[in-house]
Amino acid sequence: xxxxxxxxxxxxxxxxxxxxxxxxxxxxxxxxxxxxxxxxxxxxxxxxxxxxxxxxxxxxxxxxxxxxxxxxxxxxxxxxxxxxxxxxxxxxxxxxxxxxxxxxxxxxxxxxxxxxxxxxxxxxxxxxxxxxxxxxxxxxxxxxxxxxxxxxxxxxxxxxxxxxxxxxxxxxxxxxxxxxxxxxxxxxxxxxxxxxxxxxxxxxxxxxxxxxxxxxxxxxxxxxxxxxxxxxxxxxxxxxxxxxxxxxxxxxxxxxxxxxxxxxxxxxxxxxxxxxxxxxxxxxxxxxxxxxxxxxxxxxxxxxxxxxxxxxxxxxxxxxxxxxxxxx
Numbered sequence: 001x002x003x004x005x006x007x008x009x010x011x012x013x014x015x016x017x018x019x020x021x022x023x024x025x026x027x028x029x030x031x032x033x034x035x036x037x038x039x040x041x042x043x044x045x046x047x048x049x050x051x052x053x054x055x056x057x058x059x060x061x062x063x064x065x066x067x068x069x070x071x072x073x074x075x076x077x078x079x080x081x082x083x084x085x086x087x088x089x090x091x092x093x094x095x096x097x098x099x100x101x102x103x104x105x106x107x108x109x110x111x112x113x114x115x116x117x118x119x120x121x122x123x124x125x126x127x128x129x130x131x132x133x134x135x136x137x138x139x140x141x142x143x144x145x146x147x148x149x150x151x152x153x154x155x156x157x158x159x160x161x162x163x164x165x166x167x168x169x170x171x172x173x174x175x176x177x178x179x180x181x182x183x184x185x186x187x188x189x190x191x192x193x194x195x196x197x198x199x200x201x202x203x204x205x206x207x208x209x210x211x212x213x214x215x216x217x218x219x220x221x222x223x224x225x226x227x228x229x230x231x232x233x234x235x236x237x238x239x240x241x242x243x244x245x246x247x248x249x250x251x252x253x254x255x256x257x258x259x260x261x262x263x264x265x266x267x268x269x270x271x272x273x274x275x276x277x278x279x280x281x282x283x284x285x286x287x288x289x290x291x292x293x294x295x296x297x298x299x300x301x302x303x304x305x306x307x308x309x310x311x312x313x314x315x316x317x318x319x320x321x322x323x324x325x326x327x328x
Contacts, residue, residue: 046095064119073194074319269302
């Protein structure tokens with residue numbers, strides 16, 4: 001019996017130690033070792049954005065923030081800066097699948113750290129910003145420990161648990177480490193813009209982004225959805241809890257005398273319906289009529305699939321025009 005227990009224990013402990021070694025060596029989520037922003041793949045954007053902010057803020061003293069999900073990749077902070085007062089130092093605080101809760105966490109953190117929030121652009125996605133899962137634990141969307149109060153060790157234990165549950169990731173990480181087979185994540189090392197060369201061309205209207213550049217299969221699927229599914233509006237999404245969070249964000253902005261704008265981000269209208277009139281009215285009640293900008297549903301940007309790199313993400317050309325419209 002004793003030998004059986006030892007055998008079973010070893011059969012569990014040895015693989016765990018081996019996997020722990022692979023996890024620490026390969027650092028699949030870039031949260032074990034210090035990282036070079038130009039030498040990572042598109043892993044947990046929440047973590048990368050936060051680490052870049054913590055690393056850079058003592059030098060650049062950020063005071064203007066775009067809070068956004070992956071859709072924030074369609075915005076250019078260098079273009080945004082041209083609409084802001086002199087001295088603005090922008091940063092894109094982006095996270096994959098960002099929720100209202102995640103945005104609130106970041107704004108609360110900045111306020112508690114006495115970091116100025118002079119200007120803010122808050123992108124809300126309909127319906128995903130109002131997700132019911134308030135603290136995502138998935139490896140690519142897990143909230144940074146400075147926002148949740150976790151220790152770095154506990155954060156890594158959670159990520160290690162995510163790692164061991166994905167056998168397909170084990171050899172892929174080893175292969176990537178040995179042969180460098182990963183796609184670098186292109187991000188501006190100062191502003192965190194999704195595309196590193198944004199600062200070179202911020203004053204030029206970008207070339208049209210287009211689903212035509214996608215595979216023919218992807219394009220056919222989008223056009224099929226165009227024909228089959230056209231929802232008009234979402235059901236109301238803003239619960240009392242979400243309304244409380246929105247008011248908290250407004251109150252923080254008011255304390256900081258923030259020049260802020262709330263943007264309901266565009267997506268391809270035949271897959272993503274417009275915001276509920278009730279939710280839109282509530283947002284305007286909380287933030288003010290002139291601070292809420294609705295680009296959901298059918299409009300000049302969303303009715304043309306050429307404006308999107310995929311149905312969920314608007315391109316830089318649309319982002320350029322949105323900023324022009326918001327700050328006109």
